[in-house]
Amino acid sequence: METVQADQSSASRLPERSGPAVTLKGSVFTLPILKLSSTDLDLIENELNLRLSTALDFFKNAPVVIDLEQTQDAEQALRFSQLEALLRKLNLVPVGVQNGSAEQNSAAINSGFAILTGQTVDRVVESRRHQIEETPEESNDSEEIRQGAASVFVTETSKFIKQPIRSGQRVYAKGGDLVILGAVNHGAEVMADGNIHIYAPLRGRALAGLDGNSESRIFCHSMEAELVAVAGNYRVFEDKVPADLYKKSVQIYLEGEQLKIITLD
Amino acid sequence: MATIIVVTSGKGGVGKTTTSASVATGLAKKGYKTVVIDFDVGLRNLDLIMGCERRVVYDFVNVIQGEASLKQALIKDKRLANLEILPASQTRDKDALTLDGVGAILDELRQSHDFVICDSPAGIEAGAVMAMYYADEAIVVTNPEVSSVRDSDRMLGILQAKSKRALEGLEPIKEHLLITRYDPNRVQDGEMLSIDDITDLLGIKLAGVVPESTTVLQASNSGIPVIHDESSPSGMAYQDLVARILGEELSFRFLDPEKKGFLKRLFGT
Secondary structure (H helix, E strand, O other), X not given: OEEEEOOOOOOOOOOOXXXXXXXOOOOEEEEXXXXXXXXXXXXXXXXXXXXXXXXXXXXXXXXXXXXXXXXXXXXXXXXXXXXXXXXXXOOEEEEEEEOOOHHHHHHHHHOOOEEOOOOOHHHHHHHHHHHHHHOOOOOOOHXXXXXXXXXXXXXXXXXXXXXXXXXXXXXXXXXXOEEEOOOEOOOOEEEEOOOEEEEEEEOOEEEEOOOOOXXXXXXXXXXXXXXXXXXXXXXXXOOOOOOOOOOOOEEEEEEOOEEEEEEOO | OOEEEEEEOOOOOOOHHHHHHHHHHHHXXXXXOEEEEEOOOOOXXXXXXXOOHHHOOOOHHHHHOOOOOHHHHOEEOOOOOOEEEEOOOOOOOHHHOOHHHHHHHHHHHHHHOOEXXXXXXXXXXXXXXXHHHOOOEEEEEEOOOHHHHHHHHHHHHHHHHXXXXXXXXXXXXXXXXXXXXXXXXXXXXOOOOOHHHHHHHHOOOEEEEEEOOHHHHHHHXXXXXXXXXXXXXXXHHHHHHHHHHOOOXXXXXXXXXXXXXXXXXXXXX
């Protein structure tokens, strides 16, 4: 299973009358991907039969995305309408293709497939690594500290922020990690479905594993937080962070139901 | 083309209007054609501190609503020829201001002046947003206490998110930190936040420190901006602030506690 990101489209509103009949919204779905390494339909049918027989009803009427990367240079062109019929026969619902060549894409469109450009999870990781390398060394150039440039890069799953997060501001990295170079000040709130890394003082609130991922962690350079939470288990520092942790580099994680805070050195 | 500077803080009573009056006066004294605008519609104070309250005929709201021309509403300062004041209305509220109306007035003032100083009302609502929206630079006024610093932090976030420069992705607003009512003795005793504490929390460049002093209050009450009092520490601190805004690098004065004599130490103050 790999994640496919649907394109975000904003809700459109019809003229005010009796309310809109249609609302367009973007959403993220996890779809199975069928990677083809051959264009031979008989071979595909045989193998699919074998695999699906062990999967019981799990794939019954499941939407699938067809990955064409390994068939781009195949001698025999893929016949998309026959492929579709084959998949339907096996109770699969082909919705689209990805990583196809230009000819494959146009053939796929003619047979009623959608072209998906979503990144799979390992691709996101790859591009994230790439973009971190591209980010210039921390400069004090004030031009960097601007809301417009706040999200210096945003892949579908991770957020990277250079400027301080100030009182009253909230940042949420949906579906991934949050990396912050500036301070998270008192009264600010940072959240992520994954891990949170703060290479500066954490004075406000940090909530990792917001979607329930108990493996998520919070890392910060100087622990001065008001509240920290991992997967809903939180700790409030009503007076002050304990002296042995205060202003120390720490990591925060869950051990069972217990929130652990330990220094990094 | 004028530079528009907003004087803002979030919290009330920290010295925004005093600062607006003194910075505008200081810039005019240096020969720049300057206008200072009171955005605190309904609670106008700037005219009192500038000593021109009896000369207010038309105000900011009259100009926005087309009831008077800008020329009619601008009041010439009685001491400096190249300083003008645009007073707020006392009888209206902040809803009388519109972004387009404010923008049109600022555009007109930009053509004819070197500096436009916008004295922001307290809070983070419409009035304060109007005052900072078109700004090129901001003086963020803070007292050395926790709630004031927290509110300034909030205001900085708003400057970086809701100003015209932020929304249009232009070069961001240049931020200057001004600490007022600073008392080195009370900092030493741990009653007030130190300059390091404040700059550490806010993370912007310090442009001035005005010491706590009775001369500020006296100046306000008599309608003479304190920067005119060139021999007082407060007046000198504001002169330094103006010089730093204009790009000069000066060392900070009045940061050390006064040395108490032997008898004073023995008997307290």
